[in-house]
Amino acid sequence: MKTHRPSFFTITLVVLLSAVRGESSTDCDFRAIFNFGDSNSDTGGLSAAFGQAPPPHGESFFHGPAGRYCDGRLKIDFMAESLGLPYLSAYLDAVGSNFSHGANFATAGSTIRPQNSTLHQSGFSPISLNVQWYQFNDFHRRSQIFRKQGAVFKQLLPKAEDFSRALYTFDIGQNDLTAGYFLNMSTDEVRAYIPDVLDQFKTVVKYLYGQGGRSFWIHNTGPVGCLPYVMDRLLITAGQVDRAGCANPFNEVAQHFNKKLKEAVAQLRVDLPHAALTYVDVYSVKYTLISRAKQFGFVHPLRACCGHGGKYNYNKQVGCGGKVKINGKEVLVGKPCQDPSVMINWDGVHYTQAANKWVFDRIADGSFSDPPIPLRMACHRHPPS
């Protein structure tokens, strides 16, 4: 008689499967965050190099300027909080920085591709993603040289093993899209250079992998056509505006970029077999918030909170924290913004702390991720089962 004993093969398979399952449903215990990006996640880089973001930036949470283009915390701050890690010091910040649990290489105005114009000419940061990589590379090497000296260096710099136990986060690409438009390129011309932008993005992710990076959390780019600085600066004609009041052509380019970014991430999964790469659809979350603001307790989704004049309460010449003369009196731009906790747009370019928190709350659990992995499990290649 034939007995139905489980074969060695079946047992091995079951053990393997449960190992995979067990592993992928545990928290990752990230020891550090290394962030790369633009103003959406700059915690002090541009401020350290080119002048502090003035008050009222930072007023809602830090009670003063804190290197962020926001009234308070950014998504990257909420991410650090939720992982039990301190807020990230900007790599460029020479004063008061503590890199024991990571570093932030993002600067406001950063692009993936280096631009052929200065910050003064175009407003784009010279610290493009390739430069952020040079800085990370140097940070990695030198932090270990100094850590060996002990004393305070040991308290301020990450351990060697933390580089592979870190989460590498990205929020960059928005400025690569606007850069072309600000040079008067057509939508077709902007679309045409997106493959080059993403090639350069992939190169940097591969370099980081080469240095031991294994967990990558990649935000796609937001609906840039809903932001006052884009709508104000680039001529929008009737028929180009969608039901939410956003400029369609620019959002379409952002969505095209995101489709290609998702493909680039899929390619990286093939090229980097030991990496966990999570693509996060921040676009959809931001667009939902802007297009259904009222439903979520927000008001005036297309108006800047800290701004001055015009349809969008935004003036390119005098930004948030600047000074204007009203009835002969000098007034700080931003003072009329009473309640940033119900506004989505902070200064015409960036989101308020309240909006950042709202977005973070929706992306943290993996609902908008591919694969659907929560932030705290982003070291796993497969969703929890």
Ligand SMILES: *[C@@H]1O[C@H](CO)[C@@H](O)[C@H](O)[C@H]1NC(C)=O
């Ligand atoms: C800058 O100029 C170089 C040389 O002409 C070109 O290869 C590169 O694509 C340009 N970069 C951008 C962002 O336009």
Ligand SMILES: *[C@@H]1O[C@H](CO)[C@@H](O)[C@H](O)[C@H]1NC(C)=O
């Ligand atoms: C740096 O931050 C870590 C973690 O928050 C803390 O334990 C350490 O004391 C800090 N070091 C200094 C010198 O402040």
Ligand SMILES: *[C@@H]1O[C@H](CO)[C@@H](O)[C@H](O)[C@H]1NC(C)=O
């Ligand atoms: C783009 O076009 C506008 C309007 O014609 C012009 O004022 C501006 O100088 C142009 N910008 C560039 C970078 O060519």
